[in-house]
Amino acid sequence: MDRKFILTAFGYAILGLLLGIYMAASKNPTQHVTHAHFMLIGFLLSFIYGLCHKLWLNNSTSKLAIVQFYVHQLGAVTVLIGLFLYYGRFVSLEAIDPLLGISSIAVFIALVLMKIEFIRCTRTNNQ
Template sequence: MSRRYLVWALCYAAIGMALGIYMAASHNHGELVTHAHVLLVGFVLSLVYGIIHRLWLEAPRRGLAVTQFALHQVAAILMLLGLFLLYGGKASEETLAPLLGVGSVGVLLGMLLMLYMVLRPGSARSAEPGAPDRAAA
């Protein structure tokens, strides 16, 4: 899962950077909120989830890990699409509210699932310095 998250994170980074370059070149910063969310919810959060999988999750349930991954990516895309349409003036806030709501709640649920996987007994390695690494045993 860590590689999947890394690939998606880098894709979001490229999209966020391209949007930032477009805004700078056009002198139209109307998509600033979208740009920030692509980089934070898309790039940073996906990268953090990938790091958590690589460093802390020893044996997450496959179905739960895949569900959390899919939920985060679908919800992030819904949120980012809604923000892009809203700040690009393509649709009204009233029209996009359900899309933005579902996306936002989905991102939150993805975070809560990640928290559950980290806290679930037997699934996470200790991150404490000097703690034995169960993966190395």
């Protein structure tokens, strides 16, 4: 799981930095919120999850770890697409808000699942 998280983290970083470079070159910062979410939810959080799997979770491939990976990716991608569409003025807030809410909850659930993985790992290692 560590490799999957790290590879997706770098993918988010590349897209986030490309968006940042585009905003700087065009002198149009309207996607700054999307850029920040690419870098934080996409890159940083995925990278931290990858480090957690490598350093503490023994690169677990349990069902919980797999579910946590896909819930995070689905939530992150949906948040990022929704923000891009909203800040790019392709859709109204009323149209995209429910999707942003649900996808944000998915990112939150993935974080809770990571905590559960840590609790399980700690219990296993202490026995």
